[in-house]
Amino acid sequence: MFNVKEIRKDxxxxxxxxxxxxxxxxxxxxxxxxxxxxxxxxxxxxxxYNANIHRxxxxxxxxxxxxxxxxxxxxxxxxxxxxxxxxxxxxxxTHSINIVANGFSSLIQKGDEILVSAMxxxxxxxxxxxxxxxxxxxxxxxxxxxxxxxxxxxYDKLLSDKTKLVFCNHISNALGTINPIEEIITKAHxxxxxxxxxxxxxAPHLVADVQKLDVDFYAISAxxxxxxxxxxxxxxxxxxxxxxxxxxxxxxxxxxxxxxxTTYANLPHxxxxxxxxxxxxxxxxxxxxxxxxxxxxxxxxxxxxLLEYATEELLKIDGLKIYGTAKNKTSVISFNIDGVHPYDIxxxxxxxxxxxxxxxxxxxxxxxxxxxxxTVRASFSFYNxxxxxxxxxxxxxRAKNMLL
Amino acid sequence: xxxxxxxxxxxxxxxxxxxxxQRYEYMIDLGKSLPLxxxxxxxxxxxxxxxxxxxxxxxxxxxxxxxxxxxxxxxITKGIIAILIRAFxxxxxxxxxxxxxxxxxxxxxxxxxxxxxxNGLVSMIKQLKLYAVAYQTQLN
Numbered sequence: 148m149f150n151v152k153e154i155r156k157d158x159x160x161x162x163x164x165x166x167x168x169x170x171x172x173x174x175x176x177x178x179x180x181x182x183x184x185x186x187x188x189x190x191x192x193x194x195x196y197n198a199n200i201h202r203x204x205x206x207x208x209x210x211x212x213x214x215x216x217x218x219x220x221x222x223x224x225x226x227x228x229x230x231x232x233x234x235x236x237x238x239x240x241t242h243s244i245n246i247v248a249n250g251f252s253s254l255i256q257k258g259d260e261i262l263v264s265a266m267x268x269x270x271x272x273x274x275x276x277x278x279x280x281x282x283x284x285x286x287x288x289x290x291x292x293x294x295x296x297x298x299x300x301x302y303d304k305l306l307s308d309k310t311k312l313v314f315c316n317h318i319s320n321a322l323g324t325i326n327p328i329e330e331i332i333t334k335a336h337x338x339x340x341x342x343x344x345x346x347x348x349x350a351p352h353l354v355a356d357v358q359k360l361d362v363d364f365y366a367i368s369a370x371x372x373x374x375x376x377x378x379x380x381x382x383x384x385x386x387x388x389x390x391x392x393x394x395x396x397x398x399x400x401x402x403x404x405x406x407x408x409t410t411y412a413n414l415p416h417x418x419x420x421x422x423x424x425x426x427x428x429x430x431x432x433x434x435x436x437x438x439x440x441x442x443x444x445x446x447x448x449x450x451x452x453l454l455e456y457a458t459e460e461l462l463k464i465d466g467l468k469i470y471g472t473a474k475n476k477t478s479v480i481s482f483n484i485d486g487v488h489p490y491d492i493x494x495x496x497x498x499x500x501x502x503x504x505x506x507x508x509x510x511x512x513x514x515x516x517x518x519x520x521x522t523v524r525a526s527f528s529f530y531n532x533x534x535x536x537x538x539x540x541x542x543x544x545r546a547k548n549m550l551l
Numbered sequence: 552x553x554x555x556x557x558x559x560x561x562x563x564x565x566x567x568x569x570x571x572x573q574r575y576e577y578m579i580d581l582g583k584s585l586p587l588x589x590x591x592x593x594x595x596x597x598x599x600x601x602x603x604x605x606x607x608x609x610x611x612x613x614x615x616x617x618x619x620x621x622x623x624x625x626x627i628t629k630g631i632i633a634i635l636i637r638a639f640x641x642x643x644x645x646x647x648x649x650x651x652x653x654x655x656x657x658x659x660x661x662x663x664x665x666x667x668x669x670n671g672l673v674s675m676i677k678q679l680k681l682y683a684v685a686y687q688t689q690l691n
Contacts, residue, residue, distance in 0.1 A: 166571070488625035490604045495627075498571050506603045520624060521603065549572075549579060550626055 149445040154530050157182035157437075161530065168500030171535045176320050176479055176526035177504055178370045179351055181434075185373055188433040192426040200425055201416075215425055218432030219415070225435045226365065227356045228382055232414040235381040235388070236428050240347040241270040243366035243381035246418055247343050248274035250391030255311055257283030262305055262340075264315040265291045265516065266322060269509040271345055275314060289315070291516070295322040295471040299330065310340040317349035321508040321524065322471025323479030325349070332362050341387065347371055347379075351528065352450060352477045354443050357382050369427065374434030378427030381418070388414050395420040446529040450478040453527045457536045464543060470513075470522055478527040481508070484543070487550050489523045495546035496523075501539055554646055557638050558654040565658035574659055578630030585633040588622040599674050604628045606675060610682040617644050617686055619679060631660065631672055639679050644690065647683035652676055 155161050158180050163170050172180060192214075198207035200215050216231075223231045237243045255261070261275050265288050279286045289302045297315075306313075313335040318325050328344055335342045343364035346355055350367040357365050364387065368379040383391070393400055393411055397420030402410040411417045438446070457480055461467055466485035483489055493505030506521040507514045514521055525539055552560075568574045588597075592609035599606040604625030611618055619640040623629040638654070639647050655672070 488604055488628075490625040491627045495575065498575065520605065549576060 149441065149449055149529075151449070151530065151532055154441065155532075157184060158530055159183060159186070165500040165502070166498050171499075171501040171531075171538050173525040173527060173531065173535070173539060174502045174504050175351070175528035175531075176323075176348060176371075176524065178376065179373050179528055180530070181375065182373055182437050184437050185375070185430050185434050189375065189426055189430050192429055197426070199422055211425055211429075214429045215423075218429045221432040221435055222380055225354065225439065226382055227358050229358060230385060233382055233385055233388065235383065235415045235418045236423050236431075237366075237379045237381050237418075238377055238424065239368040239370070239379035240345060240366045243364075243379055244271060244343065244345065245274050246381055246394045247364050247366075247383070247391070248278045249394050251312060252278060252281050253392055254390065255282045255284045258309065259284040259311045260287055260305075260307070260309045261285070262287050262289055262302070262310060262313045262335075264289045264297055264326065266295065266297070266319040266324065266326075266510065266513055267314070267316060268320055268345070268347075269511070271314060271316060272512070275312075284311070285309075288512075291324075291513075294473050295319065295324045295476075295513075296473045297324075297326055297331075299327065302331065303334065306334055306338050306340070308338055310335065310338050313340050313342045314345075315342075316345040316347070317355065318352065318477050318479075319471065319510070319513075320348045320479070321481055321510040321513050321522070322473065323348075323476040323481070323526075324471055324473040325475040325477060327475075328362070329360060332360055336361065348477070348479075351438075352443075352447060363387050369431035369434060372431075372434050373437055374431040375427050378424045378431050380431070385414065388418070391418075393417050393420065397421040441529065449529055450527055453531055453533070453536060454478040454480070456533055457525065457527065457539070460536060460540045461543065464540070464547065466547075467543070470517055470519070479524065480526075481522040481524045483519060483522050484547055484551075487547065489521045491550050492523045492543065492546045495549060496539075496542045499538075499542045499545070501542050503539075554638055554642055554650045558650075561634060561638065562654050562657045571659070575627065578634070579626050580630075581633040582623075582626040582629030582631075585622070585629050585636070586620065588620040592620065593622065599678050606632065608632075608675070608678055608682070610679075610686065612644075612686050612689070613641075615643060615690065616641050617647060617683055619682070632675060634658075634660075635675060635679060639683075644683040644687035648680060648687060 160180050196207050196210040198211045200212040219231050219234050222234050228234055261284055263275055275286055287305050290298050315326055315331055317328055332342045341363040344362050346365050346367040350372045363384050365382040370376040400412050400417050400420040402412045468483055470481045489505040493503055496503055504524045588607055588609055593607045597607045597609055604623050606623045608621040619636050621632045
């Protein structure tokens with residue numbers, strides 16, 4: 148049974164106060180909070196088996212290696228990847244995307260086309276612009292409509308045999324839109340293009356089955372799913388990962404080194420140069436365990452309730468407009484109030500102990516599309532409550548009265 | 552009045568407020584009453600980078616004194632600028648260069664001083680001082 152009161156006890160940070168008020172944490176799309184079950188794993192690592200992995204003959208090294216690889220297996224199972232070595236540990240989604248963008252430099256030629264969606268995070272735009280500059284490939288944008296949904300009929304027209312890569316987020320961080328990635332992937336494959344999906348915002352809300360999706364690459368960050376910062380994963384189909392050159396040189400990623408030539412290690416180590424974030428990787432696995440124990444279906448149902456209630460209550464405020472009203476969306480509400488700058492609302496909410504994000508959410512093209520400087524974004528997680536929604540709504544009303 | 556005296560006056564005013572609400576309400580009022588910058592000066596060149604809200608600052612010399620006008624699209628930011636302008640505008644460039652800014656801390660706006668804070672109070676102060684340096688060079 149899903150019991151939010153019990154769940155909240157797992158998160159020590161939720162007990163703290165901010166500016167003398169109980170913390171109401173509604174910035175989950177930026178980073179999720181960490182349950183004690185994951186914090187305990189981190190402490191246990193440093194207290195009991197901190198060692199470098201894959202190279203020591205001693206017991207601690209072996210133990211750390213086992214736990215790290217066990218975490219990789221957990222991630223593999225979670226995303227239903229065919230093989231464990233298709234899961235590459237990275238420092239996070241941005242790193243994952245850069246591995247692919249960099250790798251494609253050698254596979255893309257002048258005149259080839261790369262498609263990106265109009266609702267990408269900057270981390271998903273910049274690497275492709277850099278790739279286009281290096282290779283002479285053309286970057287094209289799949290536009291969106293006023294609701295914040297991708298225009299799939301335009302996507303159909305943009306696809307051609309020149310398309311080599313399609314890049315899209317599973318869920319938009321600024322709007323919460325759940326994109327129809329099944330359709331995007333199938334259609335891209337029909338013209339022979341590879342697809343990379345940024346799952347950073349999707350991972351906390353739903354489970355992507357990479358085999359069922361038939362996606363070529365899928366990237367996420369651990370800190371969005373109750374894990375620590377600085378660690379994430381890149382899933383890649385074995386055939387693609389074999390094709391891509393290594394991203395960084397260093398220890399761990401080599402098979403044999405002489406001054407004349409180095410041969411690279413097999414997957415996944417080819418992409419894991421240097422000592423990785425060992426503790427982070429292990430904690431990442433523990434975080435997925437934690438979320439799976441609660442159950443993603445229960446999480447999704449509960450978050451949907453929060454979203455419905457918050458949307459209804461916020462819309463009662465005169466002059467409040469929500470950006471991102473897609474039919475399929477997750478528990479993210481981006482909004483503005485007529486005549487008020489989002490930054491001012493955010494500053495006052497902060498004084499009330501309510502953490503929201505304000506600004507362009509690293510998705511400036513979306514703000515340009517709506518012709519706004521930014522929005523206030525409240526993003527809800529499974530440990531948020533209906534009472535917290537009420538606090539938010541009261542806070543927004545108070546801010547509005549002060550500012551107008 | 553010199554910069555130091557004005558700053559003391561501002562600190563005195565803020566010391567009367569009992570809580571953050573009153574401080575913010577005051578800043579919002581200040582923001583609303585800030586004389587607007589001439590629309591012609593709201594150019595890309597006059598935008599201070601590093602602010603989540605847009606901030607424009609214009610400076611011109613009047614009788615060896617530097618006069619600032621400014622605007623922002625966010626009202627709290629505008630209130631902060633109004634305080635800065637009160638402290639630094641209509642002063643000699645060298646005095647602006649030499650002025651310290653500890654009074655920001657004393658009026659309880661320290662949180663806005665963090666360099667990562669999106670309103671970029673730090674960038675604003677830096678910009679005012681840069682103008683002062685530029686005009687001082689001109690005067691020399």
